[in-house]
Amino acid sequence: MRDWKKKGIVLLVIMLLGGLAMAAPAAAADPIELYTPLTKLAASPGQTVNYSVEVLNNTANIQHIGLTVSGLPNDWETELKSGGYLVSEVAVKPGDALDLTLSVTVPLAVDKGDFRFQLATNQGVSLPLVVSVTEAGTFRTELTSDQPNLEGAADASFTYTIKLANKTAEQQTYALRHGAPDGWDVTFTSAGKNVSSVVVEPNATSNITVNVKPAIVVEAGTYKIPIEAASATTGDTVELEAVITGTYKMELATDNELLSADITAGQERKINLVLRNTGSSDLEGIRLSSTRPSNWEVTFDQTDNIVIPAGESKTITATIKASNKAIAGDYVVGIRAGNSQVEQSISLRMSVKTPVLWGWIGILIVAAVALGIIYLFRKYGRR
Numbered sequence: 001m002r003d004w005k006k007k008g009i010v011l012l013v014i015m016l017l018g019g020l021a022m023a024a025p026a027a028a029a030d031p032i033e034l035y036t037p038l039t040k041l042a043a044s045p046g047q048t049v050n051y052s053v054e055v056l057n058n059t060a061n062i063q064h065i066g067l068t069v070s071g072l073p074n075d076w077e078t079e080l081k082s083g084g085y086l087v088s089e090v091a092v093k094p095g096d097a098l099d100l101t102l103s104v105t106v107p108l109a110v111d112k113g114d115f116r117f118q119l120a121t122n123q124g125v126s127l128p129l130v131v132s133v134t135e136a137g138t139f140r141t142e143l144t145s146d147q148p149n150l151e152g153a154a155d156a157s158f159t160y161t162i163k164l165a166n167k168t169a170e171q172q173t174y175a176l177r178h179g180a181p182d183g184w185d186v187t188f189t190s191a192g193k194n195v196s197s198v199v200v201e202p203n204a205t206s207n208i209t210v211n212v213k214p215a216i217v218v219e220a221g222t223y224k225i226p227i228e229a230a231s232a233t234t235g236d237t238v239e240l241e242a243v244i245t246g247t248y249k250m251e252l253a254t255d256n257e258l259l260s261a262d263i264t265a266g267q268e269r270k271i272n273l274v275l276r277n278t279g280s281s282d283l284e285g286i287r288l289s290s291t292r293p294s295n296w297e298v299t300f301d302q303t304d305n306i307v308i309p310a311g312e313s314k315t316i317t318a319t320i321k322a323s324n325k326a327i328a329g330d331y332v333v334g335i336r337a338g339n340s341q342v343e344q345s346i347s348l349r350m351s352v353k354t355p356v357l358w359g360w361i362g363i364l365i366v367a368a369v370a371l372g373i374i375y376l377f378r379k380y381g382r383r
Contacts, residue, residue, distance in 0.1 A: 034127035045137020057092035071117030077105040109139030143236040151243040166200035179226035183215030220246040246281030248341035266324040277308040291334035295323035
């Protein structure tokens with residue numbers, strides 16, 4: 001009897017120990033678990049980080065599991081995907097696991113530091129995660145130019161290149177405006193086309209060409225040209241400068257406005273040339289030169305370093321000497337005046353006449369020939 005009782009006690013102990021051994025693994029694992037090997041990732045403003053997450057079903061049944069992300073500021077963006085699809089609820093087979101990818105985009109306007117959040121299930125399981133932002137970010141637009149100051153004459157065109165940086169997390173459509181003085185013409189060019197607005201992707205930069213044409217009448221000086229790029233939520237301005245050095249214009253004519261004159265072969269003819277500075281800047285270093293027929297001579301009473309203040313004129317005398325062998329007819333003499341800024345030229349038609357002496361000599365020769373013929377007729381005509 002005692003042996004029977006002893007055997008029963010031993011059997012009961014064995015059964016209890018076996019039951020505890022079977023219960024231990026089940027108690028060690030939760031029914032649903034979330035797992036990722038990397039729980040803290042570093043990122044910079046505007047960057048997206050990805051967490052690889054496993055959803056584990058430790059039960060003997062299929063589990064339908066709802067998933068949510070919480071704990072991040074409202075301007076942070078998150079996406080939960082499985083197999084390339086966005087998901088908010090998944091079904092996991094018994095004893096199986098499902099792979100998920102949790103993407104977190106850090107906004108551009110953000111402080112430096114650690115941001116803690118969690119991925120949670122509708123069954124009370126959560127996975128704590130951390131994004132460590134490495135530097136402070138901004139939400140702004142920047143408009144800049146590497147060369148905002150250009151110099152030129154009033155009749156020149158000024159071309160600037162500006163950079164429009166969209167340092168926001170959203171695509172922006174920027175309207176382009178200018179504050180140039182009245183009468184100035186300002187156009188914007190992007191990708192080879194004239195535009196009044198541009199679209200810039202998030203965290204991207206667009207190059208814009210600004211073409212500036214001053215007003216027809218403008219004085220020398222420095223002119224400010226504000227340029228603005230503005231969207232519905234952000235914008236910036238940059239100030240360009242155009243330094244007008246004045247206009248360089250000159251007229252070249254004769255004092256009587258005639259471009260033709262008579263001249264005798266071998267003789268000189270003086271012609272007064274008038275140089276008028278019709279621009280807004282002084283003209284310096286004006287030089288006179290000529291083109292002429294062979295064996296002709298052209299000289300000026302002043303040839304180099306001629307200075308003409310704005311709005312004034314200067315008279316230069318040109319002396320033209322025809323060749324001794326020039327025959328009667330029209331000849332062209334070219335006159336050029338200019339410096340590095342301006343150049344003007346005129347053509348003078350010189351009509352050569354035979355000297356009077358040669359005319360009388362010709363008459364005398366004809367008369368002598370006529371008298372000779374008369375003499376011969378009278379002397380030999382009677383025979």
